Amino acid sequence: MQTGHSIWRRILFNVFAWTVVLLISFPLLWMILTSLKPQSELFLIPPTILPSEITFEHYQRLLTETPFLTYLRNSLWLAAGTTAVVIVVAALGAHSLVRFSYPGRERLARLVLFTYLLPSVVLIIPLYLFMIRVGLVNTLASLIIAYTTFALPYALWLLRSFMAAIPVDLEAAALVDGASRMRAFIDVILPQALPGIISTALFTSILAWNEYLYALVLVNSDEVRPLTTGVMSILITSFNIEWSLLMAASVMMSVPLIVIFVFLQRFLTSGFGAGAVKG
Amino acid sequence: MTGITFEGVSKRFGKVSAVEGLDLEIRQGEFVSILGPSGCGKTTLLRMLAVLQQPSEGRIWIDGSIVNDVPPSKRNIAMVFQTYALYPHMTVAGNIEYPLKKRRVGKAERAARVQKAATLLQLEDLLHRKPRELSGGQQQRVALGRALVRDPAAFLLDEPLSNLDAKLRAHMRAELIRLHRRLGCTMVYVTHDQLEAMTMSERIAVMRDGKLQQFASPQDIYERPVNDFVAGFIGTPAMNLIAGRLSGTAGDRVFESGPWALPIGELALMDESASGDAERRVRIGIRPEDIMLDDTGDAARVAVVEPAGHEVIVVFDYHGNDIVARMGADVRLRPDDVVKLKLRVDRLHLFAVSDGGRLNDDVAGGRNS
Numbered sequence: 001m002q003t004g005h006s007i008w009r010r011i012l013f014n015v016f017a018w019t020v021v022l023l024i025s026f027p028l029l030w031m032i033l034t035s036l037k038p039q040s041e042l043f044l045i046p047p048t049i050l051p052s053e054i055t056f057e058h059y060q061r062l063l064t065e066t067p068f069l070t071y072l073r074n075s076l077w078l079a080a081g082t083t084a085v086v087i088v089v090a091a092l093g094a095h096s097l098v099r100f101s102y103p104g105r106e107r108l109a110r111l112v113l114f115t116y117l118l119p120s121v122v123l124i125i126p127l128y129l130f131m132i133r134v135g136l137v138n139t140l141a142s143l144i145i146a147y148t149t150f151a152l153p154y155a156l157w158l159l160r161s162f163m164a165a166i167p168v169d170l171e172a173a174a175l176v177d178g179a180s181r182m183r184a185f186i187d188v189i190l191p192q193a194l195p196g197i198i199s200t201a202l203f204t205s206i207l208a209w210n211e212y213l214y215a216l217v218l219v220n221s222d223e224v225r226p227l228t229t230g231v232m233s234i235l236i237t238s239f240n241i242e243w244s245l246l247m248a249a250s251v252m253m254s255v256p257l258i259v260i261f262v263f264l265q266r267f268l269t270s271g272f273g274a275g276a277v278k279g
Numbered sequence: 280m281t282g283i284t285f286e287g288v289s290k291r292f293g294k295v296s297a298v299e300g301l302d303l304e305i306r307q308g309e310f311v312s313i314l315g316p317s318g319c320g321k322t323t324l325l326r327m328l329a330v331l332q333q334p335s336e337g338r339i340w341i342d343g344s345i346v347n348d349v350p351p352s353k354r355n356i357a358m359v360f361q362t363y364a365l366y367p368h369m370t371v372a373g374n375i376e377y378p379l380k381k382r383r384v385g386k387a388e389r390a391a392r393v394q395k396a397a398t399l400l401q402l403e404d405l406l407h408r409k410p411r412e413l414s415g416g417q418q419q420r421v422a423l424g425r426a427l428v429r430d431p432a433a434f435l436l437d438e439p440l441s442n443l444d445a446k447l448r449a450h451m452r453a454e455l456i457r458l459h460r461r462l463g464c465t466m467v468y469v470t471h472d473q474l475e476a477m478t479m480s481e482r483i484a485v486m487r488d489g490k491l492q493q494f495a496s497p498q499d500i501y502e503r504p505v506n507d508f509v510a511g512f513i514g515t516p517a518m519n520l521i522a523g524r525l526s527g528t529a530g531d532r533v534f535e536s537g538p539w540a541l542p543i544g545e546l547a548l549m550d551e552s553a554s555g556d557a558e559r560r561v562r563i564g565i566r567p568e569d570i571m572l573d574d575t576g577d578a579a580r581v582a583v584v585e586p587a588g589h590e591v592i593v594v595f596d597y598h599g600n601d602i603v604a605r606m607g608a609d610v611r612l613r614p615d616d617v618v619k620l621k622l623r624v625d626r627l628h629l630f631a632v633s634d635g636g637r638l639n640d641d642v643a644g645g646r647n648s
Binding site for chain 2: 167170172173174176177178180183188191192
């Protein structure tokens, strides 16, 4: 009786879970399938699920006839640059918020979180004007600065909970053993905070990789456009949408993220767990 | 001047005072325990010595120079933490080697010294393990190894045995004493366990509420506690403290508590003149082993009997007070038995109720009488 009941529960649970998985993954599957279909098969009614003939011509066209590779390079630079800046600042900042005592420390931490609550649209005009004034408009640096403004608060809070979980004595031991403060941070704190740093880095790079609005406003030449706005500008015009190229581009945009995820997934889940427990 | 000196050292956290006006002189090569209940400031004292905290006032001297502003990395002091604080991502060898690396000791010498420390602490087989693969006792030894590998001027030990089980603790206690004898360096040992302090130290500093109460040898502290706090804190079972008043003049003084009057004429007060002849409120203290069955004594009713094998701890109702006595294992008593008890007046301790300070001079005749 008991076992029969639990089997039904498991079956129901599995049916439900797989339905959700299918619903979520269908657009992705459709994207991959479409990118492999020949042009002639794109608009068939009824549509074919599996392509009758697999072709890589869209990928080839994308790489040879469009500035896709330039966009890809820009996006990689953006993700790497933003992540580097955010991780360095957030790791040091989080350590300071956890370990040092100074007046207004808690208030500062909350203020940082408050900036995160502002919708990014609100900041876009002031940031644009600021970039013009410092002469950074239309550069990758302007986007790195912009992305940092909204990735940093979250990163700071995530890392803060990680750092708080590291025993104070570890750092004290390193100091007594002859390390300087910075050395103790590098030798002892950073290795302990590594899972947190990796998940924060992952979060930041995904954010920078997928960002669209700021990229659209702050940057408008092909030389510095990232993938998100670049792909849109070449493949979607008022007259025509190059569906097969668009799908091929989308697949290629997803690949770097998927690769990173596969390698770092276990850190990411442990990161979310730690954040949750610490509150 | 070698050794460690605290000179009027205070430490405040906001309005809370953790250590107040501390004067303490630790001799070179001495094993000193800082003993006190939780929150008495003993760990703060140790952290100031390690410069993990700055004193709010006063000066700390190590080997003849003031070290208040010397960063921890420049002081040759090693510390063993209560949590051991082993670096989890490094191997045992890496942990022990770390302080040498930070002091830019050459690679060959590093290896030799790690090996030497490992041999001393029987860690040779564990050098390639990570701390999480070690038992509590092994972790403890690694922490010790990391401290002694660089020949520090002083060892600071912050309750290093409190995370071990009773058997291992007794073993490590003996190990530490042996280690101290072999290395001959200054050790400052913080503990709340009086047994550790009594058995290991050459001198004990008893602290309470951030203030030093007494700094003396274990025997002195046991036999001549300077106040009722030290008297009650040291010794198991604790010293019996009974409140009452003092009357009479020198030579035929009497302690009175309710209807009970105890002549204590043979006790000499430290400051006879200050006591005057007026009645004063006092507390007498008597150790459990200074209470004897004696037919010439007063009646006492047995309340609780706790046999402990080699001895029996008995709680008596004596003149309306609960007093604890330590009896030989051959004494057979049962609850509600009525016996005659006598206190050894020559071993009484007398404390003022007002400030708890000791009133009588040395225990008459000393311990060996």
